[in-house]
Amino acid sequence: MKKTLYTLVALLFTQLTFAQDINKIITIKYVDRLIKTLSSDEMEGRGLYSPGIEKAASFIESEFKAIGLKPMEGETGFRQSFEIEGKPAFNVAGIIPGKSKAAELVIFSGHYDHLGIVKGDAQDSIANGADDDASGITAMIALAKYYKKLNNNERTLIFVAFTAEEIGGFGSKHFSKKLNPDHVVAMFNIEMIGKESKFGKNTAFITGFDKSDFGKILQKNLVGTEFTFHPDPYIRQNLFYRSDNATLAALGVPAHTISTDQIDTDAFYHTVKDEYSTLDTQNILATIKAIAKSAITIIKGTDTPSRIPRLIESHD
Numbered sequence: 291m292k293k294t295l296y297t298l299v300a301l302l303f304t305q306l307t308f309a310q311d312i313n314k315i316i317t318i319k320y321v322d323r324l325i326k327t328l329s330s331d332e333m334e335g336r337g338l339y340s341p342g343i344e345k346a347a348s349f350i351e352s353e354f355k356a357i358g359l360k361p362m363e364g365e366t367g368f369r370q371s372f373e374i375e376g377k378p379a380f381n382v383a384g385i386i387p388g389k390s391k392a393a394e395l396v397i398f399s400g401h402y403d404h405l406g407i408v409k410g411d412a413q414d415s416i417a418n419g420a421d422d423d424a425s426g427i428t429a430m431i432a433l434a435k436y437y438k439k440l441n442n443n444e445r446t447l448i449f450v451a452f453t454a455e456e457i458g459g460f461g462s463k464h465f466s467k468k469l470n471p472d473h474v475v476a477m478f479n480i481e482m483i484g485k486e487s488k489f490g491k492n493t494a495f496i497t498g499f500d501k502s503d504f505g506k507i508l509q510k511n512l513v514g515t516e517f518t519f520h521p522d523p524y525i526r527q528n529l530f531y532r533s534d535n536a537t538l539a540a541l542g543v544p545a546h547t548i549s550t551d552q553i554d555t556d557a558f559y560h561t562v563k564d565e566y567s568t569l570d571t572q573n574i575l576a577t578i579k580a581i582a583k584s585a586i587t588i589i590k591g592t593d594t595p596s597r598i599p600r601l602i603e604s605h606d
């Protein structure tokens with residue numbers, strides 16, 4: 291009896307410290323390795339149909355495998371292949387099955403494609419897309435690692451790297467046909483978190499903030515931490531409709547993008563200067579940890595964001 295109680299206490303203690311120690315699971319070293327690899331010249335700016343994007347997809351697959359993700363239902367691997375005008379394209383997606391509410395889905399996403407080799411300057415022609423959106427993919431992978439270790443998601447978590455965002459969101463459109471959008475409870479799309487936001491250190495903004503209560507739930511979960519989420523301050527830029535969240539949002543999903551980019555003054559945006567050296571890795575790390583904490587009640591199934599009015603009618 292004494293021994294059993296001791297074992298139980300010890301087990302509880304390890305579980306608690308395990309669950310809480312986000313700092314040990316998502317480290318600066320881990321984040322740095324991911325972002326550095328994804329934005330390296332070797333990936334050639336991850337242009338569509340290039341050897342570089344193939345390398346990026348393989349890298350994401352290997353990280354998913356190392357974390358212990360499973361393929362989505364009906365898929366044999368992480369790669370979700372399809373064609374764009376007869377040419378091969380692929381998303382990379384993996385899941386952590388939910389414990390008691392497996393049919394309810396929560397998506398964490400970013401896009402891994404970028405502009406590839408472009409007309410640059412004399413020194414450089416690779417649009418590395420370090421902020422856009424290697425930073426979002428880094429976050430998505432780090433969140434997968436964290437939640438896998440946490441091992442307490444009641445809902446099923448889907449982690450997806452979309453392709454072809456830059457030429458019209460083809461990856462997210464293909465992905466949205468692979469599941470029933472009515473089963474998707476929330477979507478955390480992450481775009482450009484590599485530099486400090488206009489609200490200062492430890493802040494980020496959420497696009498389409500008023501379209502559902504997703505943002506309010508996230509804010510509530512961050513009360514007492516040093517990090518705060520704000521409504522998108524660049525309403526005239528239409529950011530809500532300019533990323534992969536829009537595809538799912540049109541289908542009624544509370545699908546929002548989280549970003550820290552100062553889009554109105556970002557001189558590196560869509561240029562060869564969007565490089566690893568211009569990023570603030572601490573900003574990326576802090577934002578990832580904030581997203582991890584802010585999503586806790588949604589992955590546990592105790593909070594469910596309100597739906598966004600559906601623009602596209604279901605045909606099934």
Ligand SMILES: [Zn+2]
Pocket residue numbers: 401422423455481482
């Ligand atoms: Zn982007």
